[in-house]
Amino acid sequence: MKKISLLGSTGSIGKSTLEVVAQHPQDFSIVAMAAGTNVELLAEQVKQFQPQLVSVGNEQAAFALRDLLGETSAVEITYGDKGLALAASHPEANFVMTAVVGSVGVAPTLAAIEAGKTIGLANKETLVSAGQIVMEAARDRGVAIIPVDSEHSAIYQCLQGARLGDVARIILTASGGSFRNKTRDELEHVTVQQALHHPNWSMGAKITIDSATMMNKGFEVIEAHWLFDLPYEQIDCILHYESIIHSMVEYKDRAVIAQLGTPDMKVPIQYALSYPKRMPLATEPLDLVKCSTLHFAPMDLKRYPLLQLAYECGRRGGTYPAVLNAANEVAVARFLAGEIPFLEIERIVQRVCESHHGNSHPSLEEIFEADEWARRQAKLSVR
Structure with missing residues (x-):
């Protein structure tokens, strides 16, 4: 049986993954799940698929999930970046579906690779932000990365x-x-x-x-x-x-x-x-x-x-793709929040990338630093 850790269970890919798992209960099972703060949907998923461990976005969501599941539930609940890493490296999992949104997927994907898990990659920002580091880690550990994006x-x-x-x-x-x-x-x-x-x-x-x-x-x-x-x-x-x-x-x-x-x-x-x-x-x-x-x-x-x-x-190369992704994440969030018009997404991302002085051979820490710099610039950017 394929034992799956599903990162991003309440998102579009996560929900579709659970539909597939439900069609093949003899072949697939969910041993760990991670989501953000949609605890109502997550609680329903936990009750149906009975994972051993669940991670949520923050401590408040963890308390809310425990209340929804009840004190008698045996599932282990954790949260934050540490929780994501625990879900990604769960000892019972032999397959990790990374379906979280954004560059937040980099660290848990690397944790899954370090733990020797086969990766189903539905989080494109992981390779956009840190492609060289992630692929080198996968080669070093002999880990297969199977793409999930339709293309x-x-x-x-x-x-x-x-x-x-x-x-x-x-x-x-x-x-x-x-x-x-x-x-x-x-x-x-x-x-x-x-x-x-x-x-x-x-x-x-x-x-x-x-x-x-x-x-x-x-x-x-x-x-x-x-x-x-x-x-x-x-x-x-x-x-x-x-x-x-x-x-x-x-x-x-x-x-x-x-x-x-x-x-x-x-x-x-x-x-x-x-x-x-x-x-x-x-x-x-x-x-x-x-x-x-x-x-x-x-x-x-x-x-x-x-x-x-x-x-x-x-x-x-270098830090430029990470800056591109980070600026875009912030610009899209600003558009969805009604702060900026649609075409301003392009203008913000272009301005941030043009003002970036790239590092051609960055470490993971330097990629994260460039990501944070780009987010600050994109939040402040105005016409």
């Missing part, structure tokens, strides 16, 4: 049985997000509610906004660089409106292998959990006749300047 899972599947040296390029597909049909001028006054309405996927608020700015695709480019050990010149992006082709690999002989499926995150989640096997999944099958026509368009980097910025920060 990287697609590439991972398309590479099975192939030699990386035979790859000409990988092609990441992008839906275009909530505002793909709007001009730059029309974006000046869009609302939070409009931004959260993704045409194809049901995702959390942060990733939905990142999809609208195309920052999410920029993060995926950097993540792909580390996951597949490819230079940025071999990583391309195209618009694909239906989200049926999740990504493609073009080989040197010009053969292209694509992974197709309905836009359902349970598919890449279960693939990561069951790899190298495939298991039945109760989800809608792909009907190509019903799809009828698939549409593609070139990626316009002037329309999506944050994608261009992600390529630039990725090539610069």
